[in-house]
């Protein structure tokens with residue numbers, strides 16, 4: 261009898277193959293109190309385990325084939341950096357000394373503390389960085405416990421198998437790909453983990469968060485894995501198999517069609533050019549900007565440079581980092597967003613991101629934090645300005661709420677320009693300054709922002725969260741997260757219109773821009789600049805190239821006028837189904 265299990269689809273595509281279950285064994289940590297004489301010995305044992313973990317990771321990095329498209333070495337380097345971080349090295353050693361606990365226990369205590377901090381983060385992406393912490397800590401724990409290899413034993417006849425595991429590290433995911441594994445599913449993990457990003461980049465279908473995998477499924481079972489809908493089907497009947505084989509063919513055709521689109525410009529049927537840009541945050545995203553033939557970067561999230569470290573990067577380090585990205589983009593424009601950290605995402609002295617305030621999404625975040633902490637903000641402004649001397653750079657300010665904040669930022673930018681001039685450091689005097697419209701109040705007063713800025717970019721992830729009063733990372737209210745809510749559409753439309761009346765470009769860089777379901781709606785609303793994760797680019801372009809703005813505009817206008825949620829949903833369905 262067939263059995264279906266559900267999880268979260270993180271990398272689309274259908275795979276049919278034999279199950280290969282990888283059991284890693286649970287990590288059980290004993291809690292022992294040490295006698296005074298044993299404390300220093302335990303510290304030495306802990307530091308040895310870290311040294312071994314470092315060696316293992318370097319050896320994995322050396323085994324990654326050079327032709328691997330994604331810069332996996334960057335993932336491993338992140339892990340290696342963590343192994344040098346005080347949160348992993350110093351704090352557990354302090355715990356061993358202060359509380360006389362054994363090394364495993366000390367590390368477990370520290371993991372619990374770190375996980376707590378990550379769990380409370382407001383940003384979905386940052387929250388899933390806890391996976392990285394978990395991977396690194398588990399590696400050290402396994403070494404300490406000496407209960408077998410810390411790396412999965414990924415060898416043997418894995419060709420065309422579907423690997424089922426509790427969790428996979430990015431490094432293991434690469435090894436799977438090189439063993440011709442056709443897909444994987446895990447008990448744990450989230451859609452924004454490095455493993456998920458990697459699976460999408462290497463186009464390996466994958467589902468995570470499938471509870472009970474190892475309980476319900478067995479080695480050798482025939483499995484269908486649907487990475488789009490997050491479904492696993494074991495022992496399917498012939499009719500189900502036939503359906504999914506057809507889906508595989510359709511998916512192969514879709515991929516071939518999308519690959520052919522890479523060199524095609526994004527132009528609507530009525531000859532309106534549309535600008536497609538990429539959102540980047542990690543080094544491996546930069547390659548994709550040219551590989552996917554985008555017009556440049558519409559959102560560079562700089563937060564990642566500030567994380568997992570004791571001190572924020574200074575101006576010099578930021579300058580070199582930004583200038584490196586400018587150089588890698590080879591003349592394509594780079595939109596650098598100033599720091600979007602907040603009450604829930606502080607870089608504190610211990611290198612972890614601390615938690616302050618009871619309502620972090622409404623607290624001291626992004627530009628609010630920067631204006632309060634000029635010691636943090638000024639070096640970034642100077643670094644971005646200096647990077648603008650190396651190629652086309654735009655600066656973008658997140659979370660603007662009122663024009664007073666904006667005036668303060670513009671004043672600081674002017675100040676930074678003067679101080680660069682005085683010290684003879686180059687910058688582009690015509691650098692464009694833009695603002696993110698992601699607070700409903702800013703959308704409602706978009707006209708005022710448009711008259712003071714060179715461009716606007718709509719951050720729908722936050723705009724929806726704030727307009728609908730739902731925490732964007734709270735699963736309990738996720739069902740209310742609705743880009744098609746009439747109020748959200750009104751705010752988006754007001755922003756697009758304000759930009760067009762002021763004669764400045766308006767882009768969208770939230771997730772909504774990368775969902776092909778909304779492409780025609782947004783085109784009809786007048787949006788002509790989209791920035792998204794690179795994996796969504798060709799799919800959105802396909803819709804653009806089959807749409808006519810002249811046809812869409814009146815239909816969308818009528819829908820928005822109705823203001824009725826049901827009519828809007830039905831109308832958008834009809835619009836999407838009438839693809840040429």
Ligand code: PEP
Pocket residue numbers: 559561600698718719720721722723769770771
């Ligand atoms: C947004 O809010 O839509 C956005 C792009 O910013 P972030 O997701 O980084 O908050």
Ligand code: MG
Pocket residue numbers: 658698719721722
């Ligand atoms: Mg945002």
